[in-house]
Amino acid sequence: MFLELRSVTKRFGGVAAVDHVDLDIEAGEFICFLGPSGCGKTTLLRLIAGLESLDEGAILLRGSDLGQLPARKRNFGVVFQSYSLFPGMTVARNVAYGLACRKWPRREIEARVDEMLDLVHLRDQAGKYPHELSGGMQQRVALARALAPEPAVLLLDEPLSALDAKVRETLRSEIRDLQKRLGITTIMVTHDQDEAMEMADRILVMNRGRIEQVGVAQDLYRRPATRFVGEFIGRLNVLERERWGDLLPPAGDLSEALLAIRPEHVRLLAADEAPAGPVVEGRVRKVAFLGNMTRLLVEADAGLVEIEVHGPLQQGEVGETLRFVLPGEHLSAVSAGPR
Ligand SMILES: Nc1ncnc2c1ncn2[C@@H]1O[C@H](COP(=O)(O)OP(=O)(O)OP(=O)(O)O)[C@@H](O)[C@H]1O
Ligand SMILES: [Mg+2]
Known part of the structure; x- marks a missing residue:
């Protein structure tokens, strides 16, 4: 390793x-x-x-x-959040700094600085001072400086x-x-x-x-x-089995007390649709139009559910009652904390 x-x-x-x-x-x-x-x-x-x-x-x-x-x-080459360049040194000298510390021969330093500045597309800025550069440019210099000694x-x-x-x-x-x-x-x-x-x-x-x-x-x-x-990466509906039990379709090994489903996987039903499994009814509490999708917050008896709909939305006014299903193939068990 x-x-x-x-x-x-x-x-x-x-x-x-x-x-x-x-x-x-x-x-x-x-x-x-x-x-x-x-x-x-x-x-x-x-x-x-x-x-x-x-x-x-x-x-x-x-x-x-x-x-x-x-x-x-x-x-190890390190780059921090804030621009940690030496303000009194030019771009080229900033990049050369670590190499000089490591006692690289002068010619090799010059060649390496050029190479690094090419790499971050700043060759033409070599003689400038950090305050003359934009934030993005300064971070590219910091990157070049970190990479120069071949960490x-x-x-x-x-x-x-x-x-x-x-x-x-x-x-x-x-x-x-x-x-x-x-x-x-x-x-x-x-x-x-x-x-x-x-x-x-x-x-x-x-x-x-x-x-x-x-x-x-x-x-x-x-x-x-x-x-x-699940909640940190993307959005997630977390459903307590105790409250939602009857409304969930039978699914594989979902032994945990908490079940999860992404908002885009909750399926709204058309008015005349009658699926085989359990149907949930809920009232629309919030509607957020986000351009490529609409996010609904729906309140069912068992709790709140977020639903994301891509494309045009046929239904979904605040106060309206909607029907939806929680497809078994998209339900997963989540543990409450680290294993
Ligand atoms: N030198 C220090 N002395 C005392 N406590 C510290 C020190 N450095 C970090 N901590 C504490 O350790 C914990 C982790 O801090 P750390 O800076 O690693 O978090 P982080 O994930 O980088 O946060 P952020 O996203 O805000 O940068 C925090 O509670 C912080 O207060
Ligand atoms: Mg931090």
Whole structure:
């Protein structure tokens, strides 16, 4: 295995910010740490970078324990959220900085800086100072600077979150293309599910310092292991078996107390439709027209259900009564917390 996290734990004042995290990362993988504010993403990334010390566990690179190896000896490239460029240095000198520290010969530094600036399409900005660049450009310089010393691993902590939506979108695919081209193992922290789903090979969903689930985006979406994952990645109706029992069709092994269904999988019935299974009736509480779809909040006796309808909507005024079914093939069991 390329990078291994073994029971990685970090406490601040007795509280575990990162709590027994285990993870194997393959060479060349792009992993996202995804989770809400305060769940421990940055702390975990800093532990890997060597910027924090472990309280328990181990981190191994190509089988060897990184132990007390300080950050600068790990040769990991790091990019943070806010532009951490040296303000008094030109773009070229920023990118050259790590190479000069590593005592690269001057000529090699020059060639490498050019190469890196080409990579992030900023060759013509080499002589500018950070304050003369846009936010997106500054993050591309930060990326070039992190990549210049040929790091073993690239660590990104919310590198796009300070940028506006359009720039963020462009940079998402730019970073992903670059990462694939270089084949560099990359870990990116984000609290943006779209970003994680678009960019990552695998996503690690964190909650209160612990792993809730690790997997490819499709699996997390289709088969969330916990209620938290299901609600964090996309939208989810969680139905208590006790309340909804009679209204659910017979389905496979749904032994958990909580069942889940995505809003787009709840099927509205036409007025004259009479399906074989149980039909639920509910009153429309809210209607949100979102362009490519309409989202309805419907109140049934057993509780509230969100329904998403793509395309034109025949029915669905606030106050109107609707009928719908919960198709068995789209119901899944979710556990209340981490296993
Ligand atoms: N140096 C520190 N001293 C004390 N507590 C800390 C320290 N760093 C982090 N924490 C605490 O550890 C927990 C995890 O923080 P962390 O910064 O890793 O979260 P995060 O997931 O990166 O959140 P965000 O999305 O807001 O950046 C929080 O409760 C935080 O207050
Ligand atoms: Mg953070």
